[in-house]
Amino acid sequence: MIREWNGPMRTLLLSALILATTPVLARDTYPPVEVLLQTGKSVIGEPLEYPEGKAQITMAIVTMQPGQKTGWHRHEAPLAAYMLEGEITVDYGDAGTKTYKTGDALVEAFRSPHAGVNSGEDIARILAVFAGAEGVSNTVAEE
Incomplete structure (x- = not known):
């Protein structure tokens, strides 16, 4: 005896099949993600701390000419950076110097002058992304 799958049973079976394949479809269509950096510390080992206040993300591209210097400064908020092109060398005082080149990702020192x-x-x-707060300066010049 052949039983026909009509009505509520057919709808239930089709719904179950669709729901079972949805995660597979989503996983297969989402583009690959390459994690560039995942850390809880800056390049010199400072634990990350976010400033108090209403969160504010600032994204900027910093362009430096050959030989151009930043001067001594510090950041009031964590700064994630990605070297789009070129090469920079950063002096961290007692923590030494580091050179960054195209493709490098880092969390810059933020409370220590550099x-x-x-x-x-x-x-x-350099693509710079500050995880700051409203009213907090992202970069402060040191005298």
Whole structure:
């Protein structure tokens, strides 16, 4: 005897099949994600701390000419950076110096004064993303 699947049973079976395949479809269509950096510390080992207040993300591209210097400064908020092109060398005082090149990702020192210079022969471009707060300066010059 052949039983026909009509009515509520057919609807239930089709619904179950659709729901069972939905996560697979979503996983197969979402583009690959390459994690560039995941950390809880800055490049010199400072634990990350977000400033108090209403959260504010600031995204900027910093462009430095060959030989150009930043001067000594510090950040009031964590700064995630990605080297779009070029090369910079940063002096962290007692923590030493580090050179960053195209494709490098980092969380910059934020409470410790530091100074950078474009140490390459070409323009350096850095994507800078500050995880700050309203009314908090992202960068403060040191005297």
